[in-house]
Amino acid sequence: MTGPATVERPLRLYGREAELAAVNRLVGRVRAGHGGALVLTGRPGLGRTALLAQAAHAFRSSPAARSPSGGGTTVLYTRAAAPEASMPYSGLHALLYGADDEPPTDVLRSGMPPAALLGLLRSLAERGPLLVCVDDVHLWDTRSRTALGFAARRLDAPYPVGLVLTVAAHRADDPALTGLPLRQLAPLTDRAASALLDELARTGTDAVVRAELLAEAEGSPRLLHDLVATLDPDQLRGRAPLPYPLVPAEILRRAYAAYVRVLPDGVRALLLLAAAAGEAEPSGYAPVEVLLRAAAAWADTGPADLTAAEASGLLSRTDDHVRFESALLRRSVYAGEPPARRRAAHTALAAVLDGAAHRLLRLVHRACAARGVDPALADALAAAATQPHHGHRRRSAALARSAELTADSNKRAARFTAAADQARLAGDTRAARALVAQARRLPTQDGIRGQAELVHGTLALRDGPVADARETLRAAAHLLAPHHPAAAAEARLGAAEAAWSAGDPAAYLDALSPAPDAGPLGDYRTGMRAFLDGRWDQGRTALRRCIGRADSATDPALLLRAGAAALVVGDVEAANTANTRALAAARTRGTALLVPQALEHLAYSELRAGRHASAGTHAHQGLLAAHQTGQRNTAAHLHAVLALAASVSGDAEVCAEHAATALAYAAAHGLAQAAALASWALARTDLALGRMHEAAARLDPLVHPGPRQGHFAVRMLAAPCFIEAVALVGEPARGRATLARFTDWTAATADPQAPAQLDRCRALLAHPEEAGDLYLLALAHHDRAGGDFERARTELLYGKWLRRHRRPREARTHLRSALIGFENRGARAWAEQAGAELRAAGDTAGAAAPGPVAALAGLTAQQQRIARRVAEGATNREVAEHLSLSPRTVDHHLRNVFAVLGIRSRVELARLVNKTEDTERLRRTDDRETDLPAEYGESCRPYR
Template identity: 55%
Template sequence: MSGPIATTCPAQPADPSGPVDAPATPAAPTAPAGPVGPEGTGPAEAGLLLLVVAEGERDARADGVDASVVLRAAGACGLGAGVLDAAEAAGHLRLDGGRIRLLDPGLARAVRAAAPPARRRAAHRLLADAHAGGPSALPVLFHRASAAVAPAPGLGDALAAAAASPDGRPTHAERSAAWARAAGLAVDQELRAVRLIDAADQARLAGLPHSARELLARAGCERPAGAVRGAAQLVSGLLALQDGPVADAREVLLLAAESLDPADPPRALAARLAAVEASWAAGDAAACAEALDQGPGQPGSDPLLAAYRAGMSAVMHGRPDTGRPSLREVVAGAGTAAGVHDGPETLLRAGNAALVLGDLAAAARADSRALAVARATGPYVLVAQALERLAYGELRAGRHARARAHAEDGLRTAAGAGQDNLAAHHHAILALVASVEGSPETVAEHATAAERVAAAHGLAQAATLSQWARARADLARGRLAEAAARLGPLVGAGPRRGHFAIRMLAAPCFVEAAVRTGQTEAARSAVAAFAHWSEQGADPQAPAQLARCRALLSGPEDCEALFAAALARHDEVAGDFERGRTQLLYGAWLRRRRRPGEARGRLRDALVSFERGGALGWAAQARAELRATGDAGPGEPAGPLTLLTPQQLRIARCVAEGATNREVALRLSVSPRTVDHHLRNVFAALGVRSRVELSRLVDRAEKTTAHP
């Protein structure tokens, strides 16, 4: 049975880039007899499917193929217009918005397996002709190269030149496919390896890590020397940075930089900047500084890039005052040149610089623009990274709903691009958001996912964020001892300390938990370190948090003034959540000082702040404190719980959650003896004889209140 593609194949189209030495091919080759498509498809439908699959080989990331190109090729070999309707009716493909999409991912493999090589080459010749006269030479050259029989060095050179062109039309996936085809036509083995390495790099940028690794393996990365080996190591290190142990990635990237220094300084610099990123993810500040400082300076290099390196180097060496002017230059210079559109890498560096400076608004602008550019023009691999930076910045600014939206989008994108390390960071951010929104189960789910990858790949940043999220969830539930135990190692000195860029952000949580569990000296030590960090201006919330921490550690004569100072500093920056936490602690202090009227005002303000920011778990704490002042409000107890006093009700709820008497005492700032006294009265009032019975009764009553 002969297929329709083999019947009327037109002559080879003219090469738009000039003459090449492709071997001669007959104008109308005759395909060998045999099947032309998957089992159950007719000749015409199989021919159309082969054209769709062959066109799809140009861009593995594309959402379908251009229907007009495929239909021109189909018409040139006598396939009628009805063949598309037949294939669509059979459930093989769908025409939507001018694009043809295969409905079964495995169909492409079946089509390739069923079509003999000669018929596949004929399909590519038809598609080359269909693309002739278009805006880009690359599709024509790609299909001609796919139809050629190697070696064809002239055609390979023309295709490689088109793949390397600065023309912005081809995607990274298209360029990768073109480099790979050009490599197959090369005679020289080193040239073949270079083209395969370039193909691998473009596949990496397209978010196709498996293809990138396969292409590197075909290149034989271990054999070439010098710059060729360095280029292969650079791609390998960047792939490991996306999904692998980051310490290993850093070493490979530094080796790549050494190999590339003499012949390719720009790529050597790219390798060192990636090594900085790997060191940052690992939480190794000294390695960050070392990678920033290495390498010769380049005359005429990008001044903003030079300023970024100088500024970040100063910060990593513990000289933030020295580094700030350079980092401000980076932030101010991004996107300001007339007629010049910064790439996403430049914008992401500006966003990093802004975060280090504590300018969260500038960081959001730069990272938002980086995301827009990466989505519009690529590289695809930077989309998840831009979303992670945006989510982290929104988290720092206290906009948790926005942080969640970016992180959820980033998690999907990272998973689709094989970026497990970035996916772990997105999980950690989502755990932190959940610790505010009041879902312990969601915190545990995302923290566990982050920690699983962080442990295997050495991601100190993701591990620290996830532990902070778990501790903050403990704080929201009043589990103070657990929160202090989690955060103590992260904010203190020693080998178990947290990531250098995050440990001070978590310090206020530790101080609160430590003070309320009697660990006063540890809290004072953390406050001293936090005060030094706050002076650097890297976090707009830090001055208010510092005053709050000092209030927790002060005596009655200074406490109220420090809480008031904290609230005044909160008024200078946005962020409902942190302001609500200060109001909650202030209100609880006023209640314990037997000033219920003043306490209610602060606690109501805290409740409004938490509800406005979606901090449901913390809102529950504010409501409980309000009840303890005698304030009646929504969510009041139902059934037998109405027999309890506000303090008895709080103790009953804590015990129902599984807290011990000592934990309840710490949570409510009373003595264990007081808890024991109230609990005996609770048992008597409710007619229960055990903590298990009490838990069941409270659970039933709470459900009745929630669902009357």
């Protein structure tokens, strides 16, 4: 005998291990002949119903204890119906109609006192174990809830009856359920939600789309199901744009409509006012004083209703402000009310927002309450939105409202475009695309159309095929030139940047071909064009002026161009300074869009300076910011930077993973620069591992001019690696043309490493009688330029040359220096190569002292990072997100860590890492003691 047949086998539940364990314990108790109860609570969409279905399925499918009469298991399963909440015993009536072919109508007619229900459940249990499942019991009538709670508190052996109930979070303290075991469902963790998404979207998801879905779902498994169901495979894979807004209004209304509908009218009014306030305020906060004044004037509600709204679990209060527990809750409450009621709430809020400080917010609420166009209100709102202190998000929202109230097509398009640009700067690229799409659909004058195309092209430059972005920006420049020369110049620079990313020097020069502008943009364009034309002296002069003007600049975009100019002329320290200031300016101004770009440029300059670990750190931060702001092209470049950093550490798997991601994006969006950097990283890993033929094959297309697979800005950076590879495979003739070009480039650049790299390359291709002196000259240049990694590479090559020319004693000196240099930079694979050469030269290199420090030293740099994060308690998924890896790669590294360290558990790993850190702290203390001047005597040593 079973209950209703509508309960099907549930999907796998993610992130509910504790709740499933509680359900299984109850099922086990009932199987063993005992009774019990469990109440599951939480806000809608978190999986209460799915857990209830899981309980019913587990009970039916598990081997159950048999009653003396030989009966089987029984499941009574019902969902509460809100319309019947006022009908006495309607809940029990619905439940017990599933108890038998003939419902116990005599018992129901008797009024079902609590004791009668308990007796009935016990009599049903005599046939076999019984499980009662009630979904949304808070919607039952009071008498049914009271009778069920009374019975639940008295279930015990020898009656195998179990009760599993679900209740909304705001009704979890119902007196009828007092004393029953309670389980509170929290939103899914990122790891659990990501695993659920993998199951739902079996065709795969793009990284940016994945981040959007997880952010919108806010840990709600039901919403994640609904979102994936609304998208097609191309949208999930990032091949087609996502809808805006991502969550349709119908899904929002369905998510919380029943939850809010049962609340008292005063509480609902306050919730709507708070939701309307959040609709106009990007932060989502609403002042308590404003809410209460609006509520008193509009709905005759007061502090008691606000307290009840907080008790509902929807609102939380911080000091003098309230906000919804999540943006999803707020949007759902707002979408669930009729338009007229929403307009009334905005009118009430506008009426109590007085004074100049609230002018913009007051106008936004008036706009939300307006019906149809209102030119005067639109003009006032647009004027108020010009104030920069409001922030990009608030200005975007105000300009969008202004556009909606505007009748004139040109003004309307201009305001949608301005709103899109503000959303873009705030990092909300989906909103920016949606807004500029509205502008582009309107018939407008050329100048206004050009502004819209400029915003559209700039967005495409960061996320999309760069060839498309270039053409859009070229069109924008043509439209803007007669009306807005400065904006036209900006569009031309954007088109040039797209051509640069695509590796098209002719298109780059074409984009910079119009007469140069005065000021820093003019110097930048003049200098970059001159460099690509081979007029290096003229280019250097113009770019130096551009760099000099950045000393007093605060605009992050201007500082980024100064940093790029500094890299072109080879002034690495000036590039670091400009890019660091650009990052600080972007963060200070709240210009979220430029943060990942600033981190990308800073990582480039740090790579050029030889600070690979710092470059990797900034690239990881930039990758997270790029995903958050929907900039996949920037993400591709950052993956390439991370591949380059991994090529120094010699971690081939990490390098390959980041390079593969960069190459995949590059292929889809035409990012020749990212592809060249990723290929260079793979080749440098080949060099570190001694795979010279593979390195030469990868580098060959990167270092030669022509439409192959390289990039004009990467060609000379990769040249030393190519010359090294072909020389070591015995084909020096292949490198002579590249050496000639690298010689010219070194003369034109101020790159501090270039002279040393040039002499190293000359030594590799030189006659044996000349090579030794060239290596020494290269080392002398390294002494002036610094840079442990490049110097160590020169020492390694010189040491190899000395050993092969039967000078082992000298070879050992340079190979030891190379080994130390590589170890200082965490370049494990390179250090192993140097150690092997050192042993071949008759020395034993790098024997580590026993102990925990030596044990961790046996790990690669990436393995050490993973080990330390795991030791801190992070899960594999959290480590993967922190290091921008896949969970599969983290799992692989962790297994290798356990194997290298000879341990079997995370607990052992945590102990070893902690012991290592203690040892390091003690060593540093000893070092400080040793550094004390001798005259201070032993009495000045620190106590231990």
